[in-house]
Amino acid sequence: MSQDAAKPKTSLKAKVQRFGTFLSGMIMPNIAAIIAWGLITALFLSPGGWFPNDTIIKLSAPSLKFLLPLLIGYTGGKMVDDERGAIVGGIATIGAIVGSDVPMFLGAMIMGPLGGWCMKKFDELFQAKIKSGFEMIYNNFSAGIIGMLLAILAQAVVGPFVMAGTKFMASGVDWIISVHALPLANLFIEPAKILFLNNAIGNGILVPLGIQTASKVGKSVLFLLEANPGPGIGVLLAFCLFGKGSAKSSAPGAAIIQFFGGIHEIYFPYIMMKPSLFLAVMAGGVSGTFTFQLFDAGLKAAASPGSIIAVLLMTPKDSYLGVIAGVLVAAIVSFAISAFILKRDKSTPDDEDDFASKQAQVQNAKAASKGQAAEAADQSQATSGADYDSVEKVIFACDAGMGSSAMGASLLRDKFKKAGLGEIPVTNMAVRNLKDEQGLLVVTQKELQERAVLKAPHAVSVAVDNFMNSPRYDEIVANLKVAQQQGSAAVEEQAVEDTTTAADEFGGINFDQIKEIDFIHHDEHTGSATMAVSLLNGQLEKAGKQTTAKRVSIDDVNDEADRLVISTQETIKNVKTRYTNVQFLAVESLEDAKLAQIVEKVK
Template sequence: MSNNKSSKHGFQEVMQKFGRFLSGMVLPNIGAFIAWGLLTALFIPTGWLPNEYLAQVGGPMSKWLIPLLLGYSGGAAVYGHRGGVLGAIATSGVIAGADIPMFLGAMIMGPLGGFVIKKFDKAIEDQIPTGFEMLVNNFSAGIIGGILAVLAFVGVGPVVLAANGVLRAGVEGIVAVGLLPLASIIIEPAKILFLNNAINHGVLSPLGIQQAEEFGKSMFFLLEANPGPGLGVLLAYWFFGKGMAKDSTPGAIIIHVLGGIHEIYFPYVLMKPVLLLAVIAGGMAGVATLQFLGGGLIAPASPGSILAVLAMTPKGAFLANIADFLVATTVSCAVASVFVKASASEESDDSLEEAKAGMAALKNRGLVTEVKVSGAELRTIVYACDAGMGSSALGAASLRKKLRKAGYDNISVTNAAIGSIPKDAQLVVTHEKLAQRAVEDSPQAEHIFVRNFTQNDVFEQVMARLTEKKAQSAVSAGVMVAGQHGAKERHILDMTNIQLGLTSVTKEEAIRQAGEALAAAGYVDEPYIEGMLNREKDISTYVGRGIAIPHGENSVKDSIRESGIVVLQYPQGIKFGKDTAYLLVGIAGKDNDHLSILANIAATLDECSEAELDTLYHTKDPKVLYERFALA
């Protein structure tokens, strides 16, 4: 059984990597697809402005330009610019030997060209006489490129043509017997598991482009790009969900439908896996509608925004494509609503909190690796993904806005593709599955690895580092508080603000007790307590290892008088969904000090063994807790 699970997991990993690599070739060149699609949609005989003379412009784009760009991108992903040049040369051979747009051939020869020249350079790197480096580099690229082009022309091209013919015949056979809607059974779950790129860019788009050249449009472009199934799930949560899942859907809908970032709805499905039935049903209904009305696009719609779909819709297909979107949305929403409404009415408070905790895990608070950049030095942050587009662009834009709002206009936040990360990048944010490639591409930078580009605490981590020196200075020197007899030294934690052996209560009551302790100590005013409770509704403050760190949301920061913490011990525990907290560390941080306090507490707790933690949970000596948290 374990071997089967391991094999399944390994296959999924391979498919994910394959899909991401294909995405890295296709997505940077979507502009070329759009240019070709618009020209074709305008000037072909069935287009908006039929013009036989201008229609000739589109032919070379699909025949030569786009495959060469794909080949270059594939080679560059393997071995930088030099690999890209070899990939383009090799791709030219497969193009010359075919009478159809050779996208699949480009996806093979591009990476192969980059791989071959990379291996060659590695083999001779210590054998080139001084002064002959440029000569050897140029001639080796030319000779190896020429050989690859010939091999592609006589060998790879015919094989790809034959495979393409078989694949196309099979797909057309499925279409002919009306079984195309069944493709959603594979495509919709694949999207949720991030395998969509392997299917979309590896099979559907190449076939769609061939079909579009013949018939002026293709349904294949809409099988994966249709935002309807995802929108249906989001609407169901909006109508019948509760708490954070319900409140967050309006923003998610805008990003999904208008921005085309489908990844935004994946956590909502993963939170209730039964909703896979909803997106499959919506996808099948949409495809059936598309097939019945004869819809399709002239070119890929990427990202999968309804705006991109409409822009790539040819003359006469608007009704069908809009119906496809609306039917998919309606069916998906109807099915999802049944499950969302049923679970909402049956769930207890604890189960709802577990759902929130699961959502928080999907959001990921960021896996940090040796981020050492100080506030005075940090100037360049880069979000990196396979293609340098989509989610990484959204994440970079979000962080950039937050930093500017916080007054850090001097920090540059951009997005880039793995393989093209600027050499001056100081901090790189990337998906945890791309960690090794990111580190190899930018060894000079510090790295933050996340599971979700848009829903994480990268901003908090950056702010913690920007304010780290200031907070450390305040902690080590103590906080000066004015009193009747002049200024006195006061640390972040006073012994009097440690409460031991408290009776277990609900999570909300415990958080309120922590807030009241902060207020009684003079750190905050009363409104801050409600801010602590509101933050908990948005995202759990349970941080693991039996510790929760409740603190107020940004809207009540004016209620903070000075920085300080309180420690409340509950030996029997407080339930945070499926987790149990034995210590609540209530935090008030003036001028973003709480970010550094959070980081320092987390670092302190990471050093604790399980036995030490158990001591903290049950000790009756406040000095034990004071020594652990006083200088956090």
């Protein structure tokens, strides 16, 4: 009974998440157009722009009234019914535009999907009944007639209705700003961001409302509520100074990516590691927004991604001081609270309990709160035995198809290159845009895996806890290497074993090519590897050899034929599944006596 009762609640949460993602999905593909409009306005507005120009600024008003709503309506229709839905969504949107005096972003977000849905349902009823030879007539006239009817409906009803609603919401926002209550919105925005609703809030709600305001007064503080990089950079800087273990060592790189790259998702796991840090980002967001209001600061258009570079590019001349001050105040407040929390943390992380494992615990707990933990775990386990033989391309799928998935794709692409798998393309996209096709491997976050499987049920699906730091990438590389080398796996394994027993154990190594000797080690063998490298380098130098020895990790091997990789037998078996060009030598231990013989053979 309790399980049945829990299902509707989980379903409701999933529907809310999908709805927010759907709204942002209409805005995200068109962010470039919004930025173009914002730059035109910021640079060439007369007066007030950096380079006032009465001719170029004529592009601004038509772009705001026609171009942007039509693009949004087209995208909304395409999300529902591909190209035909997109065309009808665009036609329907023009009716909303003509029927109102305000920019029809909200009207486009209604009429675009409605046009796509009507076209889809009409085709389901009649398309299969069309006689051969009449397909083109049916396709053109059905879309045209439905688009015409929806445009008329939008002009008569939707345009005036949305215009009234927009004015009501705008007055509400103006009232909140007038009583200086807008900073309180960050009490909800910051936690919602960390629960991966940042795109839904920023692009689905704040951006359309911000554009309405900016079209009237030339700027809007609403563009800064979600995009402000201050709260995130404050937390990451605190981890740089007061964090522990892997979280501390990874924080500097994460800070650069977050602040300058604008990928806010990278700091979410740090907050989820220590939930008390929610207070830090909430306080930082509130103080930053209060500072923006104090200086009457705002942006010309949406800053996407939320990079300090994008924020400053969208800042009008009269708001630079306020925007910089708001970001700085948010960062300072967030840093101070985070530092206080981290310094008071007396926990001593176990040597084996690294940052990645903490991320896994946090993400599993979050998935459990959505009723997806057990299902995601089952799906993740199922992929461990998946068939990698047919994989031809890899897609990283996240909520918006930008940001974190792009970073994850870049990381795996680099691993593929090192492992000799560069011929397999690795791309990223929004989970909603996945297509079910053969030869596809989809990597996504655990809380999104259910949707990814529904979109591409025949793809190999791999769920990760965090795109930036996942041990599953090495599993993917190893599985693909095994799939490529399956026919010769037994021969290669026997060859590895023979290197420790056969009299001609160096027979398979071309010492004339060797320029560098790499000792592969695990963390528990670091000291042994260091000693072996030191001893071997001393012997090589004494013998006047040009070859050098280095200690490297398994991920940092340069897959070239002039590298001789030396490690224990078990490690070599693992390395050979990942690299194809390097030469190998298995030893009983890193102090093996046979290492001295290498000095005589290399140049």
